[in-house]
Amino acid sequence: MLFKKILIEKGAETAPLTQRVLKALPDLPLEWVDRDPVFSQTETIAESKKTLYLTRFKGELIKPCPGTKDYICCGYHILHIGSNCPMDCSYCILQAYFNQPFIRLFVNIEEIFLKLRTFVYRHHEEIIRLGTGEFTDSLALDHLTGFSALLAQELSSHPNVLVELKTKTAAIQNLIPAAPSKNIIISWSLNPSEVIKKEERGAASLSERLKAAAVCQKKGYRLGFHFDPIFYFPGWEESYHQTVQTLFSEIRPESILWISLGCFRFMPPLKSIIQHRHPKARYIYQEFIPALDKKMRYPQSQRVEIYRKLFNWIRTWGEEIPVYLCMENASVWGKVFGYVPGMGMPTLKEMLDQRVRGWWEKDAEIQ
Ligand code: SF4
DSSP, X not given: OOOOEEXXXXXXXXXXXXHHHHHHSTTSOEEEESSOOOOOSSOOHHHHTTEEEEEOOOSOSEEEOOOOTTSBOOOOEEEOOEEOOSSEETTOTHHHHOSSOSEEEEOOHHHHHHHHXXXXXXXXXXXXXXXXXXXXXXXXXXXXXXXXXXXXXXXTTOTTEEEEEEESSOOOTTTSSSOOOTTEEEEEEOOOHHHHHHHEETSOOHHHHHHHHHHHHHHTOEEEEEEEEEOOOTTHHHHHHHHHHHHHHHSOGGGEEEEEEEEOEEOHHHHHHHHHHOTTOOGGGSOOEEOTTSOEEOOXXXXXXXXXXXXXXXXXXXXXXXXXXXXXXXXXXXXXXXXXTTSSSOOHHHHHHHHHHHHHHHHHHHO
């Protein structure tokens, strides 16, 4: 991680999390600002990633995942802990998403936890699934913040909450010393090694991710895996089949809470950013169709072929593991699985909630 500067919002310097980060990065120059900075005309995304901005969270802390109406959504909520990411995946949606620069980290943890408690109290009769990996990588700064351990401690008094920490790192060190939290699952985005090498700059290799997952498994954590984004390229079948085999050579199916599949998709403005910032990325020149959510997607027949094959490979290893599609439409679901959530059967949200409930009940019986 190559931060060159730390920016601190005035008033945020006394937060314990700020102090912890400053202690971990003692040699970096500091600058204070009165208000949130905006992108300058000349600043590049790459430069922007070299500044760490410590600030207080002011907006909406917990939001429903922005699922669109024609696509089947898993119904989880986003817990906003920071934005942007020190890694630099060529396809990252965040390149086109934020109008604020820098890697932002929210340091007013007490206030964040207070808002979380209010949210949990309001929904105390439901299972709440939250994720921190929507606007940043869940563990990319964890070695500086120790946030995952603080979160596990906070969640121990909320028996109906599950937080999914989604990552492309191997930064599990803060999750290992304590007993595994029943409120946390750690999940990894997976891609074949050649895709990781070419397109996921700064991220852990496939083998580092799976080794970290194996350590978490040994500790007793439940795990999730996300084949997302899946790319279609000559030889994709062999590459993804091999990746599925590698996954199951390291991880026991019983440790896996769910696996999701999602083909590469993008909002049109991202294309020119990828062309400009990642000129070697060829995947952007394939055939795409504009979908109902205005994203560009592979043609449906291609997506169905990809999902069917991945699903069958996964099934040969783990009959019981729920496999779901991230943001796909009913027609694709029907063609891949032969059923559509919410049509004469539980919704996807209910299916995943039930999976969590089943795990918690089984664990309670064992103890
Ligand atoms: S790890 Fe995730 S958030 Fe970070 S650059 Fe890659 S896609 Fe974006």
